[in-house]
Amino acid sequence: MTAVARTARSWLPPLVLGSVVLAGWQALVVGAGIKPYLLPSPTAIAAQAGALAPLIWTAAVATGSNVLVGLVVGTVVAIGAAIAATRARWIDALMSPTAAAVSVMPIVALAPALNTMFGTTSTTPRRMIVAVVVFVPVFVNMLRGLREVQPVHRDLLRAYAATPRQTARVLTIPGSLPFLFTGLRIASSTAVISAVVAEYFGGLQNGLGSRITAAASNSAYARAWAYVLGAIALGLVFYLATLALERVVARRQGR
DSSP states (O other): OOOOHHHHHHHHHHHHHHHHHHHHHHHHHHHHHHOOOOOOOOHHEEEEEEETTHHHHHHHHHHHHHHHHHHHHHHHHHHHHHHHHHHHHHHHHHHHHHHHHHHOOOOHHHHHHHHHOOOOOOHHHHHHHHHHHHHHHHHHHHHHHTTOOOOOHHHHHHHTTTHHHHHIIIOOOOOOOHHHHHHHHHHHHHHHHHHHHHHHHSSSSHHHHHHHHHHHHTTOOOHHHHHHHHHHHHHHHHHHHHHHHHHHHHTTTTT
16 A cells, blocks of 8 residues: 555545534534524635635734744753653652642633733743643653663663763663653644633734634624634644654654
8 A cells, every 4th residue: 555545544534524524514504593603604614714814824823833932942841851850859759749730720820820920912921821731741751751761771771881861862862752752742732722722811912812702702703713713723733743743753763
C-alpha cells in the first residue's frame, strides 16, 4: 500500500463520519423547524464563515500568536523543570505538588486577575494562561520519559566514564522524546482552548474568543458558530503541526 493510499484510508472514516453528522444536523434543523437562535444550520454557519473569512483569519492570527508564544514558553519551562526534578529530589518534591496545583487552577479565576495586573490592552495575560495550561501535560510526560531509561543503558555509559551531560545528551533526552511529544499533542489542543476561553474575560477584542462572545451577545448565533469553526481549524493546525514535528524528529532518530 502506497503512502497516499494509507493517508487516504486513515482520513476517510472521519470525513465520512463528519459528513453524516453535518447532514443529520441540517436535516434536524430544517425538518424540526428549529429557530436559528437555538441551533443554526450548517449551511447558515458556512455562509457566515464565507462572508466573514477575512475577519475570522485576522482573529485566528491574533489568537494563534498568543497560543504559539504560550506553547513555546510553557514547553521550555516544563522541560527545564522536568530535567531539574530528575537531578535533585528536593526539586522533584517541590515541582510535583506544584504541577498538581496548576492543573486544577481555573482559567475563569486566573484570567480576570491577570488582566487587572497587566492591563486590558496587553496580550501577556492570555499568553501566561496558555503557558500555565501547557506546563502540566508537558512536565508530567517529560518527567516520566526521563525516568524510563533502562538501568542497563545507564550503567553502560557509566562504564565508559560518560559525564552526566553526555548521558543526558546521548541517552536520557533522546529516550524521553516520545513522552515529550505525547505531552505536546495534548498541550497543543488545550492551548487553543485556553487561549479562546481567556479572551472571554475582557482585554483586547481581536481574538476568536472575543468575537464569539460579541456575536453571541448580539444574538448572531450563526456568526458565533462561524468563529467557533475558526477556533476548531486553529486547534487542528497546531495539532497537525505537532504531529509533523514529531515525525521529523522520529525520522532523524531512525525510528
